[in-house]
Amino acid sequence: MPMKKKRMTGRERKAQIVKAASLLFSKKGFKGTSTREIAKAAGISEATIFKHFSRKDELYSAIIDTCCNDDEGRYHLMKSIEGKEGREFFKGVAAYFIERFDEDPGFARLLMFGALEGRRFTDIFMKSRGMDTVDLLAGHIKGLMRAGVFKRRDPELSARAFLGMVLHYCTAQEIYGFKRFFDRPPRKVAATFVDIFFNGMEKETGP
C-alpha cells in the first residue's frame, strides 16, 4: 500500500475530518465520541482537528451544513418517483426509504442521536427535509382527492400515516434490530404498505 502521506489543503482536510466525525457520531453519538478517536480515524493529531475546528461542537455544525446542502438524497427520491402516478408513486417512495435505510442506516442514527442529545441538527433537518417530504406526499394525495380517487381527509396527516408505516418499519428493522427475528422481502413490504394505504384512502366503489 503506497499510502501517500499528508499535507492536504485546509478544505480537503476539513472535509476528511467531518467525514470521519460523522461516521463516529452516527455509531456512538456526539458525547460517546472523543476527539482523540476522531483524530485517530482521520490519521492526524488531535491538535490538527482544533486547527480546523475551534470546538468539537463545530464538527456537528459542519455536518449539518454538509447534509442540508447535499441534494443527493432529494435527487434520488425525485428520480425514484418521477413520472409515476397512483400506486406506483407510493411504491417509489416506499422503495426509496427502504433502500436508503438498508444501505446507510448511519444517517438515520445520526438524526436519532441528534434528536436525543438535543442538538439543533435534527431540528433543522426535520423542519426542512421532513416537512418537505410530508408536503410532497400531501400534494400528491390532494391531487388524487381532487380527481375523486381518494376520499377527502386531512392530506398531511394521511401523508404521515404512509410515511409512518414505512419509516417505522425501516427504523425498527435496522436500528431496533427487528430484522434478526422478523424479515420480509422489501418488495413485499412496500407492496403491502402501499396496498393498505391506497385501498384505505380510496373512495368506496360501491354499487
Next chain:
Amino acid sequence: MPMKKKRMTGRERKAQIVKAASLLFSKKGFKGTSTREIAKAAGISEATIFKHFSRKDELYSAIIDTCCNDDEGRYHLMKSIEGKEGREFFKGVAAYFIERFDEDPGFARLLMFGALEGRRFTDIFMKSRGMDTVDLLAGHIKGLMRAGVFKRRDPELSARAFLGMVLHYCTAQEIYGFKRFFDRPPRKVAATFVDIFFNGMEKETGP
C-alpha cells in the same frame, strides 16, 4: 418541607437510585450521564451508588429488570382494548400509545438511547414486548380475516403497518419535535389512522 433525611434500607435506596438514573439516562443517555449527576439527583454521595451497584452498567441492568417485570404498561394496554372489536379495537391501541407517549416520552427515549448505544436493554425489550404487541394485533387481524372482514394478507406485516403509523407519529411529534409545527387533536389522529388502516384491510364490498 420536612425533608426527613437518610438511612434507607438497601432495597429502598437501590430503587431510588435506579429511578434517578433512569430519568437521567432517558434525558441524556448512558454515556451522557455521569455517576456524579446521578448521585446529586438522588441526594446521596457518589460512593453510595457504588456501594449498591458495583459498576455503572449495573444501573442499566437494573432498569431493564424493573421495566421488563413491570406489567403496568401491558395491563393498561389490555384495559384500553378489552372487549373491543373491529375499529374500536384499533382505536384503543392507537389511543393507548398516543397517551403513553404524551405523558411519558422518557421511556421511549430510554429505548432509543439504548438501541443507539448498543445496550442490551432495547434488544430484550423489543424482542419480548415489541413482538408481543405485533402478535397481539396480528391475532386480531387474523380473526378479522377468518371472519371475512379483512382481505387475506401477511398479518404480522399488516400489524406493523398500523403500529408504524401510530408509533412513528408519536416519535416524530415528541422526540423529533414535529409537534412544534405540526399538530392535530389526538382523537383525530387516531380516528384517521384507524380509518385508513381498516378501510385498507377490508375486503372490497363490490357488487
Next chain:
DNA sequence: AATATGTAAGTGAGTACTTACTTACCTTGG
C-alpha cells in the same frame, strides 16, 4: 535557476478538568 520569505498545515507534550471507581473511615438501628 537558486534562494529567501511568508504562511498555512501539522504536531508532541502539555493544561485544567471530569470520569468511573476505591479506600478508609464514620454512623446508625436492631
Next chain:
DNA sequence: CCAAGGTAAGTAAGTACTCACTTACATATT
C-alpha cells in the same frame, strides 16, 4: 455491639482544548 448504610477524600485514566514549535509549499527576489 456490630453489620449494614453512608461518606469524604482519594486515584488512574480519560476529556476537550492549548502552546510552542516544526514542516511543506507557493511566491517574490536575487
